[in-house]
Amino acid sequence: MTERLQITIEEVSTDEGSSIDEDFTLWEQEIEPQASETETLEQEVLENPEEPQMNWVESNPDGTVSEEQYQQQSYWVIGQFGHALDVIKDSITTDEQAEEWFDMKMSIAAAKSISDAYELARIRSEMIPIWTAYVEHMNVDWESFEKVSNK
Secondary structure, three states, X not given: OHHHHHHHHHHHHHXXXXXXXXXXXXXXXXXXXXXXXHHHHHHHHHHOOOOOOOOOOOOOOOOOOOHHHHHHHHHHHHHHHHHHHHHHHOOOOOHHHHHHHHXXXXXXXXXXXXXXXXXXXXXXXXXXXXXXXXXXXXXXXXXXXXXXXXX
8 A cells, every 4th residue: 555655646746747847848938938029129129219100090980990090099109209209319318317218118119019909008098107207207309309200
């Protein structure tokens, strides 16, 4: 009976051990793409920090908005903050301001990488007050903003 219990315990330990190893491997695989995505966004911001121009998409004649239209409108709104950051970039004088600017620019890039309309709505509601406070805090030059903003 002791031998039988010993075999059962060893089998359970082995099964749990492999399960833990498998769980860890799956966890690593889940984490790695996120790190890769962040690195890709960082590279995009570093290589081309200027916000691209984007057109506003009108709603349908009946006032409804498709998910694609909402996505484009969201990118336009988020892009306006990106343009404000482009203007602010020239007034940065300290490393701390540069890091803060880069974090804000990364948040813009990350927001524009989202395609789910509901997630975009959440991001807009959470991030627009943060971006607005930052732009106001940094005293954006609104005349310069008008030159680079989406029309």
